[in-house]
Structures are given as structure tokens and as C-alpha cells.
Amino acid sequence: MCAVIRRVVIPLILAYALASGCSGSSSGSSSASAVSSKETVRTAQTLPAQGTVKLPDGRVYTVAAPGQVLRLDDVTLHINGLTWSPSANATDVPPGARYVATADVTIGNTTADSQTVGATQIWLLAGSSTFVANPGGVIGKQVPAGTTRDGKVSFYLPRKQVGGLLLYRFADTDAIAKATHVGVARYRKG
DSSP states (O other): HHHHHHHHHHHHHHHHHHHHHTTOOOOOOOOOOOOTTOOEEEEEEEEEESSEEEESSSSSEEEOOTSSEEOSEEEEEEEEEEEEEEOOTTTTTTOOOOOEEEEEEEEEEEESSSOOOOTTSEEETTTTTEEEESSSSSTOOOOTOOOOOEEEEEESSOOOOEEEEOOOOOTTTTTTGOSEEEEEEEOOOO
């Protein structure tokens, strides 16, 4: 009888121990960090408040809470502040854009080469809607190897929205549709 119980219980204990060790729980660290390709990432349906998950679109998302530094393998991003202002009645303003969200950011280059912040590298993400950055500010600027650069990035929006800045790696800026790991630095609506 004992041999039968051992044959059933021991595999269950091993399965439980393996499942517990691979649960992918997040730590309470002060910044979201890059995930190596060898780490197990939990699957989710929506973005968490912070941490790293794989969504149904097949991408891995690393999310930094408001005020924290977002870290991907070749780039970092910190939102130092975000302001909202009414959009101007200019001809270059998209239809329906009532506000301009301007983020004061610090972007870091963790590579060994100088990098340029791409026109489609930083987006504003609000729910399932994305908004491309306006030209100017930190967009198109060089970030020397191993350093950071402070600047602004702005977006036209129809209304003030809670969300985050969607960040692509420097390595993915020429082909963002093929990116497999992206980041989201959350902001406070303000």
C-alpha cells in the first residue's frame, strides 16, 4: 500500500515544486528590467500595473510603474513629468486632436554605439489606442553610447487619457512591426 501511495504522491510533489519555481512572480524592485530570452514570462490578456508579460499578440511587454525607470536590453526611459495643453488651431494638427500631451523624458542608451531616437520609437499608449510622437523634441536626436539624454516628446490626442509611453528598442526602430519585446512606461494622468 505504501508503494502505491509513494508512486502517486511523489510525482505530485515534484510537479508542484516545478510549477512553483516557474510561476514568474514579479519582485518589488524599483524599476522594470529587461527580460533575457531564456527567462520564462507569464502570459496575460492585458498589461499589468508593472512587470513583464506576454500578450496574445505574441510580444513580451515590460511595464514600469509611474515614476520608475523602464529598462529594455538596449534602451531605458524615465518619464520625469507629463503636461496637457489645448492643441493649437493650426493646419498641421490632426482632425479631432483637442490636446497635446508633452512628456519630459530621460532616454538612455545602454549600447556601445551612439543611437538616434527614431520617429516611431516612442508612442503614447492609451487603452488599445496608440498615438505616434510629434516631430521634434527628443525625436531624431542622438544619444551617445552609455549615456542618457533629457528631452521632450509630444503627442496629439482627442482627450486627456491615462496610459503610458510605448517604447521600442533601438535595435527595432527600423522594423517595429517585427519587434518581439517592447516596453511601457506608465504615467500619471495629471
